[in-house]
Amino acid sequence: MLIVSDLVSSGMTRRYKKIPFKPYHDKQSMLFPPNIDELVPPGHPVRIVDSIIDKVDIQSIVDTYAGGGSSGYHPRMLLKVLVYAYLRNIYSSRQIEEALKENIHFMWISGMSKPDHNTINRFRGKRLDGHLKEIFGSVVEMLAAEGYLSIKEVYIDGTKMEANANRYTFVWGNAIETQKEKIRQQLEEIWGHVQSVYEQEKDLPPTPDFEEISSEKVENAIAQINEALKDRNTSSEVKKN
Numbered sequence: 001m002l003i004v005s006d007l008v009s010s011g012m013t014r015r016y017k018k019i020p021f022k023p024y025h026d027k028q029s030m031l032f033p034p035n036i037d038e039l040v041p042p043g044h045p046v047r048i049v050d051s052i053i054d055k056v057d058i059q060s061i062v063d064t065y066a067g068g069g070s071s072g073y074h075p076r077m078l079l080k081v082l083v084y085a086y087l088r089n090i091y092s093s094r095q096i097e098e099a100l101k102e103n104i105h106f107m108w109i110s111g112m113s114k115p116d117h118n119t120i121n122r123f124r125g126k127r128l129d130g131h132l133k134e135i136f137g138s139v140v141e142m143l144a145a146e147g148y149l150s151i152k153e154v155y156i157d158g159t160k161m162e163a164n165a166n167r168y169t170f171v172w173g174n175a176i177e178t179q180k181e182k183i184r185q186q187l188e189e190i191w192g193h194v195q196s197v198y199e200q201e202k203d204l205p206p207t208p209d210f211e212e213i214s215s216e217k218v219e220n221a222i223a224q225i226n227e228a229l230k231d232r233n234t235s236s237e238v239k240k241n
Contacts, residue, residue, distance in 0.1 A: 075123070082120070148175055152168065
């Protein structure tokens with residue numbers, strides 16, 4: 001158990017009452033880092049998608065590559081990432097790129113590969129032209145038939161949203177079986193949104209990398225946060241919790 005007794009702030013030591021906290025060692029390295037596979041539970045949706053796409057014949061996609069030149073990302077990996085992203089209601093290539101760097105399930109299914117949004121867009125626009133809609137639709141229909149997945153209409157305050165961008169969401173778990181025809185109709189509307197996102201993104205300029213933030217700016221931000229917290233009144237009700 002960690003006991004916090006004092007805090008050094010702005011060059012001064014301030015005494016606090018002793019409060020028990022659980023140990024927190026965010027900068028500590030692991031002698032034996034966990035295997036990424038151990039962090040993904042058995043039966044997780046990402047494993048289901050992975051096993052399905054592993055069995056898909058992707059020869060027609062492979063045939064779109066000219067061959068030679070430098071190596072590129074494997075089309076099966078990119079296909080898995082796209083299908084899983086769509087089933088997680090993520091359609092933007094930039095958001096997929098971010099998930100590949102931050103989300104353990106995307107890291108797992110990509111084998112820690114980190115294609116950027118330009119690569120993702122080129123793949124789905126050039127390599128998957130005429131393929132992705134059929135593949136994705138087949139995966140959704142199969143998962144729905146098995147009870148893994150359903151497509152829910154999104155409501156806010158009891159009112160159905162008409163905007164395609166937010167109208168439907170994929171729901172995992174104990175899914176309610178939906179008729180095939182209804183699923184196909186919903187998929188058509190979802191696919192319309194997927195295509196609109198792709199069209200908006202494919203001609204956008206590359207996103208610049210983050211520049212290193214100067215230590216001076218960091219110190220100024222810390223000082224502002226500390227100043228804001230210093231005079232914050234904590235209610236007696238909060239202290240009881």
